[in-house]
Amino acid sequence: MKKYYRLFGFEFKGILRDPISLLLLAFPALLLFLSCFVIPRVLRTLPPMEALTAQGVTLLMIMTIASFSGVLAGAMATFMLLDHKDEHTLHTIAATPLGLPGYLMFKMVYIFIAAAVSVFVVLTGTKLLAADAYTLLGMRLLERISMGHIIAFSLVSALTAPMIALTLGALAKNKVEGFAWIKGSGLLAFIPLLLLLPAFGGAKQYFLGVFPNFWASKALAVKLLADQDPLNLSFTLYILIGALYSVLAIAGSFRLFLRKQQY
Template sequence: MSIIQTLRALGPIDTRGVRRDGLLSWMIVIPMIGALVLRWGLPPLTARLIERYAFDLTLYYPALLAYFFVVMTPVIFGTVIGFLLLDEKDDQTLIALQVTPLSTNQYLAYRIAIPVVLTSVMILVIFPLSGLSALPLTHILIIGIVAAPLAPLFALYLAAFAQNKVQGFALIKLSGIVLLLPTFAFFIQSPWELAFGLLPTYWLMKVYWLLESGQSDVWMYVLVALIYQSVGIGALVRRFDAVMHR
């Protein structure tokens, strides 16, 4: 089957799956809602903190946006796709797919491509929508490209290690600290900052911080981010494939 045929076959099924699940349909718009909340709420809060405590929150905007936009946007789309995969496991749809013209590789390619595209597009939307960053469109595009692989990585993580949505929610809670930890690298101005590089989300955040600070020499970090996440996706694809064929 071609890419278009795969999209035509699975796209409507995914759309129905998201629509019938109120949580998933709500999650898709969370990044835009978050961008608007920050746009309207953060400047008044910043002004209040300066007025009362002489504390300038704008200095820490990059840390906040790195977490809420660069990390949480792909995680949200990864969660949506991951839960669709868990539903298909419960309904044994994945077993049925094995006797259709759609190969396992085509199915997984579709599952990886969709959250990548959705994340890239959403990153391009929420940065201008928030009005909190002056990054040019080309830099936002780089951030979107770097952040996008985290979505299928997180989706496959849920599908490979959770048996159902209840376990999926538990894994999301356990992942919270891992997703948040690299944010603290923003406050460390020493080589020890690289210790956070053990976590893939650090490299995404670092690319954004460098671009936000006006530095253009980010390609090493972009390359590491993409390679790190690609290796993780490859490992989780093998794990998921093994789970599917048990």
């Protein structure tokens, strides 16, 4: 266990030395500020009818903001993996008792934990500090979700982080390529907004199921917006399918990363 503590200390020092990683680390605080203070202030400036229309859209924006924490954690982990590629240290890691697979598992676990905590903090902070700002017909929408719902969503949503890190780390040859891939992966954070479109109502929603973060986002949308579409699944089923799909995607990405490495 001590070797993992020492390894975590080394990794944390590396994060502190990298300005990009530091910025990504601080981003959840900015997301929380936006969801608790900036967006509610904008809503209060709207006429009553426009504000009513904007509530549902804005709530899905909050879901997008929360989901973005997982994408950001994945981006940070991608840069850390590409650092090893640029510095040609993967062969050194492979020669250690931990080995490259063990090191990757360790890194992905703490990235997953960081992402889950970020999502939880953003959603819980918004619920505790700004629930009054998100109402529909007098109902505080964030009161429709319990801490259990938030925890389940946070855990499944955070699985996006290791999947992104391993996939992009395998596909990109260096940080320059990695940055281009990361910009493209940021589109995953906007999948929840597509749930608003009539084109993805009913059975058509499942076309979005190819994106791993769809399942957790849809689970939360069903609770927050009280969506009664008969073709919807329950919150629990969406969460379970999302968890299983994400774990399988991570396993595939893990194998892809190991296969792509030449050390």
